[in-house]
Every structure is written in C-alpha cells, then in structure tokens.
Amino acid sequence: MIDMDVTLDWQLDTLPATLVAGLSMFFDQLPVDPYIDGDFRRRRYGRFEKQGQGFHRLDNGVFFQAAAINKFLGDVPRTYPDLLPAVAQHDAFLAMLSAFARHTALADGREIGVHQMRICASLGSATPPAPEGVHQDGFDFIGVFFCGSQGVTGGALQLYHGLKE
Numbered sequence: 001m002i003d004m005d006v007t008l009d010w011q012l013d014t015l016p017a018t019l020v021a022g023l024s025m026f027f028d029q030l031p032v033d034p035y036i037d038g039d040f041r042r043r044r045y046g047r048f049e050k051q052g053q054g055f056h057r058l059d060n061g062v063f064f065q066a067a068a069i070n071k072f073l074g075d076v077p078r079t080y081p082d083l084l085p086a087v088a089q090h091d092a093f094l095a096m097l098s099a100f101a102r103h104t105a106l107a108d109g110r111e112i113g114v115h116q117m118r119i120c121a122s123l124g125s126a127t128p129p130a131p132e133g134v135h136q137d138g139f140d141f142i143g144v145f146f147c148g149s150q151g152v153t154g155g156a157l158q159l160y161h162g163l164k165e
Contacts, residue, residue, distance in 0.1 A: 010159065011103040019092045020147050026087045027118045027147065035078055040127050042118040046083035048097060050106050055097050057088055058111065083116055100143040113139075121152070 030042035047058040063078045087093055097112060106112070121127035144157060 013099055013103065015092060015095050015099070015145075019095060023087065023090060023092050023147050026084060026090075026116070029084070030116065030118050031081050033080075033117075035073055035076065040120045041129065042120070043080055044083045044087075044116045045080035046088060046114045046116070048088075048112045048114065050097075050101050050108055050110050050112065052108060053098075055094070055101075055112070063113070080115075083114060087116065096143070096145045100141070103143070104141040106141070123151075 027042075030044055032039045033041040033043040045060055045063060047060055048055040049058055060080065060082050063080060065073065097114075100106070100112065117129070119127055119129045142159075144159075146157075149155075
C-alpha cells in the first residue's frame with residue numbers, strides 16, 4: 001500500500017548528452033547481477049563521501065537492506081563488483097554526483113551509494129528493473145540518472161513515497 005498523505009519532492013535536471021555519451025561504453029562492461037534470476041540486470045556498485053565540492057571514494061563494503069524494507073533481497077548481504085575507476089573519475093559521473101548533492105543539499109560527510117545498472121529487455125516483453133516490484137529502499141534520497149537506450153519503444157519510471165504494508 002502506498003501512503004498518499006505525503007508529499008513527494010523531486011527534481012528534474014539534464015546533463016549535456018555529449019558528456020553523458022562518454023559513459024555508454026562502461027554499460028557494455030557490466031557483469032550480470034548475481035542476486036537475481038536471469039541475466040537481464042547488470043550491475044556494479046560504489047560508495048562515495050561528499051567532501052566540500054568533491055567526492056572521496058569509499059570501500060564498497062557489503063550492501064544490505066533489512067527484510068522489512070526489501071522483501072525480495074532483504075537480510076541478504078550483497079557484494080557487487082566495484083565501479084570501474086574510469087567511471088568513478090569520468091567527468092559525466094562526477095557531474096551526476098554534483099547534481100545529486102546540489103539537489104539534495106547533501107552535507108559534507110554524507111555517503112552516496114551508486115548502483116550502475118543496465119536493464120536488458122527482449123523485443124515484445126516487459127522487463128522490470130526491480131524484480132521485487134514496488135519497494136522501499138530505505139534511503140533519505142535517491143537519484144536516477146538515465147544514460148541512454150537502444151531499441152526502446154516505451155518505458156516508465158515510477159517513484160512512490162511512503163510505502164506501507
């Protein structure tokens with residue numbers, strides 16, 4: 001159930017397509033997400049700490065969500081392959097981190113978890129990016145940065161606030 005008695009605050013922004021296009025080759029190098037059935041979702045993960053106008057890369061550690069938040073993979077410690085150094089140092093990626101920090105008024109010392117994902121769909125079939133369906137990630141802020149598509153004729157991103165049982 002979605003609690004409709006809350007206000008969802010969101011921002012829409014863009015980065016120059018020529019800048020973002022430089023990241024496309026890195027999406028071809030993503031390994032399959034080992035925690036779901038199938039090979040349609042590919043993923044790497046990284047953590048960063050905001051420091052002034054910049055970002056310090058942290059050790060990935062273990063990604064964990066409680067079962068109360070994520071019914072599909074809750075209470076499952078997950079370790080994903082690190083973001084490639086070339087991605088973490090790329091001007092477009094740093095611009096994305098900066099935009100996220102600006103839009104959320106992120107304070108110094110706050111951590112940002114980054115999931116670089118690619119969803120591979122088949123012609124004529126819907127492919128959900130989140131096999132768990134509508135769920136709550138348990139974070140104060142989320143940022144979704146769309147970096148491109150090939151052969152896509154539709155799609156939707158749905159954001160909810162206040163997910164209840």
